[in-house]
Amino acid sequence: MGTALQKTIQQLRSENREYFQIALSVDCVIFGFDENELKVLLIKSDLEEFNDQWSLLGDLVSPDENLDSASYRVLKERTGLDDVYLEQVYTFGDVNRHPAGRVITTAWYSLINVKDHQLDLAHNELHWHPVTEITTLAFDHKKILDTCLKQLQSKIDEHPIVFNLLPEKFSLRELQSLYESILGTKLDRRNFRKKFFLMDWLIDVNELEQDVPHRPGKLYRFNAARFSNGKVKLEEAVH
Amino acid sequence: MGTALQKTIQQLRSENREYFQIALSVDCVIFGFDENELKVLLIKSDLEEFNDQWSLLGDLVSPDENLDSASYRVLKERTGLDDVYLEQVYTFGDVNRHPAGRVITTAWYSLINVKDHQLDLAHNELHWHPVTEITTLAFDHKKILDTCLKQLQSKIDEHPIVFNLLPEKFSLRELQSLYESILGTKLDRRNFRKKFFLMDWLIDVNELEQDVPHRPGKLYRFNAARFSNGKVKLEEAVH
DNA sequence: GCAAAAGTGTTTTGCGTACACCCATGC
DNA sequence: GCATGGGTGTACGCAAAACACTTTTGC
Numbered sequence: 001m002g003t004a005l006q007k008t009i010q011q012l013r014s015e016n017r018e019y020f021q022i023a024l025s026v027d028c029v030i031f032g033f034d035e036n037e038l039k040v041l042l043i044k045s046d047l048e049e050f051n052d053q054w055s056l057l058g059d060l061v062s063p064d065e066n067l068d069s070a071s072y073r074v075l076k077e078r079t080g081l082d083d084v085y086l087e088q089v090y091t092f093g094d095v096n097r098h099p100a101g102r103v104i105t106t107a108w109y110s111l112i113n114v115k116d117h118q119l120d121l122a123h124n125e126l127h128w129h130p131v132t133e134i135t136t137l138a139f140d141h142k143k144i145l146d147t148c149l150k151q152l153q154s155k156i157d158e159h160p161i162v163f164n165l166l167p168e169k170f171s172l173r174e175l176q177s178l179y180e181s182i183l184g185t186k187l188d189r190r191n192f193r194k195k196f197f198l199m200d201w202l203i204d205v206n207e208l209e210q211d212v213p214h215r216p217g218k219l220y221r222f223n224a225a226r227f228s229n230g231k232v233k234l235e236e237a238v239h
Numbered sequence: 240m241g242t243a244l245q246k247t248i249q250q251l252r253s254e255n256r257e258y259f260q261i262a263l264s265v266d267c268v269i270f271g272f273d274e275n276e277l278k279v280l281l282i283k284s285d286l287e288e289f290n291d292q293w294s295l296l297g298d299l300v301s302p303d304e305n306l307d308s309a310s311y312r313v314l315k316e317r318t319g320l321d322d323v324y325l326e327q328v329y330t331f332g333d334v335n336r337h338p339a340g341r342v343i344t345t346a347w348y349s350l351i352n353v354k355d356h357q358l359d360l361a362h363n364e365l366h367w368h369p370v371t372e373i374t375t376l377a378f379d380h381k382k383i384l385d386t387c388l389k390q391l392q393s394k395i396d397e398h399p400i401v402f403n404l405l406p407e408k409f410s411l412r413e414l415q416s417l418y419e420s421i422l423g424t425k426l427d428r429r430n431f432r433k434k435f436f437l438m439d440w441l442i443d444v445n446e447l448e449q450d451v452p453h454r455p456g457k458l459y460r461f462n463a464a465r466f467s468n469g470k471v472k473l474e475e476a477v478h
Numbered sequence: 479g480c481a482a483a484a485g486t487g488t489t490t491t492g493c494g495t496a497c498a499c500c501c502a503t504g505c
Numbered sequence: 506g507c508a509t510g511g512g513t514g515t516a517c518g519c520a521a522a523a524c525a526c527t528t529t530t531g532c
Contacts, residue, residue, distance in 0.1 A: 067332025093306025
């Protein structure tokens with residue numbers, strides 16, 4: 001039934017030429033956990049207008065680049081890390097959000113283990129900022145950060161993603177401190193331990209903390225085998 | 240400290256001209272509830288390539304139009320409704336997702352009361368499809384639909400948004416049937432009623448169903464006063 | 479009176495929360 | 506021996522889940 005109302009792709013393309021004038025960017029909220037604080041990796045804005053303001057790590061998406069590829073590329077370029085945890089959060093598309101023209105941006109957050117890579121921080125003008133101390137950012141990046149943090153907070157209740165922020169082996173205190181940093185609350189230590197052992201997310205590696213000025217805690221690692229492709233193995237979960 | 244490394248907006252704009260070649264669209268998953276089924280409003284694709292396939296309601300975003308304005312505009316144009324519930328879900332940006340060029344799309348879902356408006360369905364080639372019967376759609380719209388449905392499912396547990404799908408007055412059976420349609424599960428009737436009365440989301444309007452071939456149920460309306468700007472009035476919630 | 483759905487309560491179970499004491503280590 | 510955090514168990518309350526019978530209406 002090819003009627004006169006139907007359009008070919010060529011027609012569609014030529015009729016809508018004026019729409020193909022938008023730029024798309026990705027902005028990554030890169031979370032790290034260091035010195036018992038949740039931190040975000042920021043860079044000095046390279047725009048005069050935002051002189052001395054910090055901004056998220058982002059880049060324009062090339063017209064022949066997949067959206068998710070672009071966010072992985074930004075991560076790789078800035079941190080040197082592949083295979084990071086990355087999640088799309090929201091797309092910000094107000095007409096005037098960017099001074100250089102119509103640039104809409106898709107916001108992502110990433111969880112990385114700061115010990116895994118050595119940033120050439122000074123040279124790149126990159127810097128880890130405690131999230132609690134960030135009050136303003138360039139563009140609408142503060143709003144983006146807030147949105148991503150909220151998303152992260154609601155996600156960690158049910159999904160075992162915080163382990164991306166920790167080294168291979170960690171103590172329960174570190175884990176609890178991380179949850180507290182993300183949620184911005186204090187948690188009861190005994191209930192926290194009980195909950196995690198019940199969930200069976202952890203494996204005791206039979207090692208102890210080193211060089212702590214008090215009784216060393218046991219070390220654990222994430223029970224990744226319980227999860228395959230992000231899904232719980234129900235057979236095991238029943239036990 | 241305006242160094243040589245910093246750029247003016249003019250420089251940025253001219254250097255990145257090749258990036259401003261992307262088109263942006265919005266696609267709306269418009270949910271309705273009718274005949275005890277969750278349905279989605281679809282339109283016959285106007286592209287020859289997708290002849291006889293259904294697609295979501297969407298449109299290109301004008302370079303001088305806010306992203307969220309565009310989704311409201313699509314809703315208004317297609318349904319005649321203002322003031323609808325609309326929520327952004329995800330942005331799909333694979334290079335080859337659209338045959339007419341680089342078109343990335345931001346997906347939204349909307350909840351409307353099908354009784355509120357009379358669609359000129361045949362004329363517009365619009366049609367309500369039960370979600371359970373949709374197997375394929377044009378473009379990547381099936382994936383978009385699935386993503387939006389999942390988001391809806393997780394949202395209704397805690398947020399009183401399903402009332403957007405119901406008429407002003409409704410019975411508890413209708414409400415439960417709606418939850419079951421969205422979640423794809425059966426729910427226990429007594430627990431369902433108990434839970435809703437405890438949550439204090441409903442107001443008894445002291446009317447009964449009409450023209451039902453069995454004992455008529457009481458009618459209720461959504462207790463909108465309990466929520467202002469989407470936030471719970473905590474003072475009242477304590478009672 | 480029969481079919482169909484409305485309406486109603488109790489019990490059990492699991493989970494989150496609150497809470498206090500002893501233990502191991504470094505200094 | 507003292508300071509610091511590690512490690513453990515119990516009791517309570519609430520909310521979800523399981524479950525069956527009586528009532529009202531239309532036909």
